[in-house]
Amino acid sequence: MIENKIKTLRRAAKVSTMPDSDKIWCVIAGNEEMVNNVAYAAIIDKERVKILCREHISTKESFVTKKFDFILLYGDINKIRELSLICKENGGSYLKIAPYYVLxxxxxxxxxxPDNSIKKFMGDCEKNRVKLSFLLEDKTTGFIETDVYITSKLPAFVRSTIDPLFKMADVALSTVLISTDQVYIEKIKEIAKLNKIFVIEFSKILKEE
Structure with a gap:
């Protein structure tokens, strides 16, 4: 079962009372241009922040393909704060992951x-009696890129007018940090795949770091 969010709020309050760590993790998601800007800012200041991974993700629903980028960073807390501001100013979502959660x-x-896919994923976990804790969440407020298949069947002169209207869609993107017991990991991956959402085990990132 998904644990009560009150537990999450208590944890967050506990984290906020802890001394700031010198380094934290941060996951940023949104449209490709925004993530490119974040990646560039990280690359030119690589002594303070490290890019752990980056993914370009496409999900297909009916006639629409939704495209977004995801980047995971680790580094100086002040630099991470700067990068998260770039993200928010451009409508992206981000999670700052304190060492408390890792420990x-x-x-x-x-x-x-996509937000609707994340909600269905959570609901499916509940139905399958998968025990997980909902820890952190953020949503995009900007646009992500989309392609609409039906426009490919239109005449070129019509498509050139309509395509730009569909290229950037106001689709909410959710980034969520959860924790679970070892026995549920494969089931969570299976449910995530069925719902066409990206999922990664944080421990594997730490091993590669």
Whole structure:
């Protein structure tokens, strides 16, 4: 079962009372241009922040393909704050992951996907009696890129007018950090795949770091 959000709020309050760590993790998601800007800012200041991974993700629903980018960073807390501002100013979503979560929460997993898909994923986990803790969440407020298949069947002169209207869609993207027991990890991955959302085990990122 998904644990009560009150537990999450208590954890967050506990984190806020802890001394600031020198380094934290941060996951940023949104349209490709915004993530490119974040990546560039990280690359030119690589002594203070490291890019752990980056993914370009496409999900297909009916006639629409939704496209977004995801980047995971680790580094100086002040630099991470700067990068998160770039993200928010451009309508992206971000999660700052404090060492508290890494030390105290088992089997952290990051999930990224359209908001409606994330909600269905959570509901399916509930139906399948998958035990997980909902720790952190953020949503995009900007646009992500989309392609509409039906426009490809239109005459070229019509498509050139209509395509730009569909290229950037106001689709909410959710980034969620969860934790679970080891026995549920494969089931969570299976449910995530069925719902066409991106999921990654945080522990594997730490091993590669």
């Amino acid at each position: 105290n929460e088992p089997n952290l997993m990051l999930t990224v996907g």
